[in-house]
Amino acid sequence: MRFFSLILSVFFLSASFSSAEITAKKRIISLMPSYTEIIYALGAQDQLVGVSNFCNYPKAALEKEKTGDYLRPNFEKIYFLKPDIVFAPQWKNSILLKNLRALNLNVTQFEDESEVEDIFKTIRIIADKTNKKAEGKALINKLKKRLKEISKKTALNKRKTKVYIEVDAKYWTAGDNSFLSDVIEKAGGENIFSNIKRSYFQTSWEVVIERNPDIIISLWGTADDYMQKPLAKKINAVSNSQIISAIDRDKIARPALRVFDIIEELSVKLHEDK
Amino acid sequence: MKINKFIIALLVLGIFFVLSLFIGPTSLSGFDILFHIRLPRVLQAVIAGCALSVAGVIFQGVLKNPLCDPYILGTSSGALVGAVLAQILGLSQSSFFFYILIALCALAATLIAYNLAKYKKQVSNVDLILAGVIISTFLSALVLLFLSLRRESALNIVFFMMGGLHETDKGLLIAVAILVFFGIALALSLSRQLDIFSLGEEKAGHLGINTEKYKIIYFTIASLITACAVSISGTIGFVGLVVPHMARLIVGPSHFKLILASAIGGSMFLIIADAFARTVIAPGEIPVGVITALVGAPFFLWLLLRNRESKCK
Numbered sequence: 001m002r003f004f005s006l007i008l009s010v011f012f013l014s015a016s017f018s019s020a021e022i023t024a025k026k027r028i029i030s031l032m033p034s035y036t037e038i039i040y041a042l043g044a045q046d047q048l049v050g051v052s053n054f055c056n057y058p059k060a061a062l063e064k065e066k067t068g069d070y071l072r073p074n075f076e077k078i079y080f081l082k083p084d085i086v087f088a089p090q091w092k093n094s095i096l097l098k099n100l101r102a103l104n105l106n107v108t109q110f111e112d113e114s115e116v117e118d119i120f121k122t123i124r125i126i127a128d129k130t131n132k133k134a135e136g137k138a139l140i141n142k143l144k145k146r147l148k149e150i151s152k153k154t155a156l157n158k159r160k161t162k163v164y165i166e167v168d169a170k171y172w173t174a175g176d177n178s179f180l181s182d183v184i185e186k187a188g189g190e191n192i193f194s195n196i197k198r199s200y201f202q203t204s205w206e207v208v209i210e211r212n213p214d215i216i217i218s219l220w221g222t223a224d225d226y227m228q229k230p231l232a233k234k235i236n237a238v239s240n241s242q243i244i245s246a247i248d249r250d251k252i253a254r255p256a257l258r259v260f261d262i263i264e265e266l267s268v269k270l271h272e273d274k
Numbered sequence: 275m276k277i278n279k280f281i282i283a284l285l286v287l288g289i290f291f292v293l294s295l296f297i298g299p300t301s302l303s304g305f306d307i308l309f310h311i312r313l314p315r316v317l318q319a320v321i322a323g324c325a326l327s328v329a330g331v332i333f334q335g336v337l338k339n340p341l342c343d344p345y346i347l348g349t350s351s352g353a354l355v356g357a358v359l360a361q362i363l364g365l366s367q368s369s370f371f372f373y374i375l376i377a378l379c380a381l382a383a384t385l386i387a388y389n390l391a392k393y394k395k396q397v398s399n400v401d402l403i404l405a406g407v408i409i410s411t412f413l414s415a416l417v418l419l420f421l422s423l424r425r426e427s428a429l430n431i432v433f434f435m436m437g438g439l440h441e442t443d444k445g446l447l448i449a450v451a452i453l454v455f456f457g458i459a460l461a462l463s464l465s466r467q468l469d470i471f472s473l474g475e476e477k478a479g480h481l482g483i484n485t486e487k488y489k490i491i492y493f494t495i496a497s498l499i500t501a502c503a504v505s506i507s508g509t510i511g512f513v514g515l516v517v518p519h520m521a522r523l524i525v526g527p528s529h530f531k532l533i534l535a536s537a538i539g540g541s542m543f544l545i546i547a548d549a550f551a552r553t554v555i556a557p558g559e560i561p562v563g564v565i566t567a568l569v570g571a572p573f574f575l576w577l578l579l580r581n582r583e584s585k586c587k
Contacts, residue, residue: 168429170440171559196557202433203299205441206311207557210300220430225366229441230310 026130029067029083034256035110036061038123041139041257044130050081057250057258079103085129113255114199115182116147116263122255146260147186150267154188161270163189164213164237169220171203179255187266189215205229213237215270218245219252244269280531283538290545291316297549299556314447315552318439318506319544321447323513325454325503327540328461330514331521331532332496335468336489337399344500344514347402347493348409352383353504354417357434361424370443377505383409384497388490397489436561437508439548450502457499458537464491465529472527512566513540516574523581543570 029050030036036055039048045060050067065081068074070089073096078086086105090112091097100107108129110122120140127136163184165174174180174191175198181191192211193203209231216226216237223243232238244266251258295312296303329344337346345351356379357372365372387409391401421428461468467488470478475485500514521535547565554560 168433170433170438172429172433193557198558201558202561203557204552204559206302206307206552207299209307209311210302211557221366230314231306234306 026084027082028085028087028130029078029081030055030087031067031070031073032087032089032110033057033250034113034119034254035087035122035126037254037256037258038126039130042123042127042130042132042135044126044132047130049083050078073100075099075103078105087126087129113179114177115179116186116255116259118179119255119257119259120144143257143260146264150186150188150264154267154271157188157271160188160190161215162192162211162213162236163215163217163270164192164208164211165217165219166221167200167219171205171208172200173203175199175201180253183252183259183263184217184266187263187270189266189270209234214240215242215244217247217266218243219247219249221245279525280534280538283535287538287542287545290542291320294319294545294549297553299552299559311441314441314444315439315548316545317447317451318442319548320541321451321454322439322503322507322510323517323540323542323544324458324537325499325540326510326514327517327521327536327543328458328533329496329500329503330518331529331536332461332468332492333514334518335529335532336471336492337402338472338474339399339403340519341515342403343511344496344503345410345509345511347387347406347497348383348413349380349497349500350504350509351410351413351417353377353380353501353509354431354435355379355383355413357431358417358420361420361430370446373442373446373505377501380501380504381497383413384493384501388493395486397486434508437510437563438551438559438561439507439544442506447506450506453502454499457495457502458533461492461495462530462533464488465533468492468529469527472529507562510544510563510566512563512570513544516570517543520574520577523577 026047027049028039028044028047030039030048031052033052033055036048036051037057039045040058040061048061048064050065051061052073053066053069055061055064065077066074067077067081073088078100084106086100086107088097088100088107088109090109092112097107097109108125110125111118113119113122120143123136123140123143127133127139165180165184166172167174167180173193174184175196176191176194177197178199181194184191185194192208192213212235214236216235218226222245223241226232226238226243237243247262252262253259294316295308298307298312300307326344330342333342333344333346334340353376356376359379360372360375363375365375387405388397388402390405390409391397393401417431421431467478467483470481470483471485471488473481479485503510517540518532518536521532521539525531525535543566544562547569548562550565550569551560551562
């Protein structure tokens with residue numbers, strides 16, 4: 001009997017300890033890899049109790065509780081983790097947000113990022129919600145400075161390098177409204193489809209030949225895939241073997257922090273031979 | 275008289291063929307663009323168009339079911355599984371083997387469905403269609419399972435499902451063209467037996483036709499040319515279902531004429547549809563399957579209504 005009461009009291013004590021800890025810190029669930037990355041960068045990872053299935057960076061995020069993904073969040077798991085805040089993406093035309101709020105969860109929704117500067121907005125909101133305002137401000141200033149330095153360097157180039165970015169096989173590319181198009185611009189390049197006011201769309205090889213990019217960035221294929229295409233030699237990028245295919249899709253496509261490394265790398269690569 | 279009609283139809287096809295070479299998303303011209311970029315694509319449209327339509331004629335003729343299309347026996351889901359397998363094996367979409375694998379899987383799925391339906395060396399049509407539906411459903415479930423486990427490669431499969439005419443290996447194109455040509459020639463030479471089939475299998479049997487043997491031959495031809503079409507163009511719906519009906523409304527039920535008319539009509543249809551697909555929202559593209567359905571369905575309805583009126587008179 002005494003033994004039991006001892007165990008019980010230990011149990012309650014530990015429970016009260018942990019609940020005290022919980023109230024001191026917020027419990028956050030991030031449903032997007034980019035938010036997770038920013039949370040870690042702000043040093044707020046101890047508040048993070050759940051991440052999406054796609055959150056693979058930094059590596060430590062893999063050990064957090066998985067709560068489904070972007071299009072199919074696992075409501076039961078999210079509810080079970082008792083989050084104070086859920087960071088959710090815009091979810092255009094979806095009832096997911098309504099369903100989450102119906103569970104009385106506090107959801108902070110972010111707009112989709114369509115340009116690099118939108119990342120600052122995301123950082124600011126996350127810093128606010130995690131009580132890391134100072135860290136957030138410092139991070140934003142650092143990143144802004146980096147962008148400015150890159151743009152100073154790229155401004156020296158006589159002309160902009162024309163870039164064709166292929167997101168997926170069969171000529172899926174990025175129009176002006178896409179995040180990737182802005183990444184190219186920030187690196188001092190000019191998207192050959194910058195006059196198309198759409199996000200991602202399918203084009204054809206003939207159009208690529210006509211627009212004659214100086215560089216091809218492929219997120220799916222290899223340089224060989226492009227060399228073998230008909231009339232490939234007519235394209236400057238192919239005849240000068242300027243095909244970049246080794247870019248990590250996660251790094252370039254996620255509106256988080258690593259994309260700044262990519263912008264810096266690209267800004268050098270885009271103007272290597274000039 | 276009838277022969278003349280086909281010559282005229284062929285001429286019209288030729289005109290469309292040449293004209294479509296000059297239709298493209300860019301104002302680029304010159305021999306190079308026409309020969310290396312647009313010609314292969316128009317050829318692809320011709321091959322896929324006639325292969326799918328003739329396969330449709332054969333399936334509808336043998337199974338005596340007007341709703342049959344070249345994918346009825348699970349051919350398209352087989353092709354999708356092929357695309358998924360290629361993803362798992364890490365085959366690039368620009369490699370020759372990617373397409374071979376797709377054609378093989380499409381063929382395998384069809385043969386499995388056929389053998390499932392076979393009972394005591396007899397194949398009943400209802401069983402065959404059921405087996406096709408079951409194989410399709412099962413394979414689609416496999417594909418969906420893969421898509422939900424490997425979301426990052428989902429897009430590639432989805433694009434393949436949408437179908438489209440893009441550059442493929444030239445060797446593959448030639449190989450496919452030869453196979454489809456011989457398939458159609460064989461189907462033409464066996465068109466009398468197909469006519470007898472439409473009397474009903476029992477009567478065909480009484481007239482001295484080895485129905486089981488011919489069924490196997492027809493299905494092999496049809497699945498083979500479907501697999502060929504799928505390997506160069508993905509799964510393009512609607513052509514194989516509707517073109518045979520259009521042809522039937524124009525040339526009547528004789529299978530010799532029907533096969534010829536469908537081959538010509540299917541090619542023409544896909545040439546026009548693809549010309550739209552690559553230019554309407556240039557520099558963007560629309561999946562050609564979208565166009566075939568959007569344009570084909572109303573045209574088919576119009577043809578049907580016109581035919582009904584002329585019958586009433």
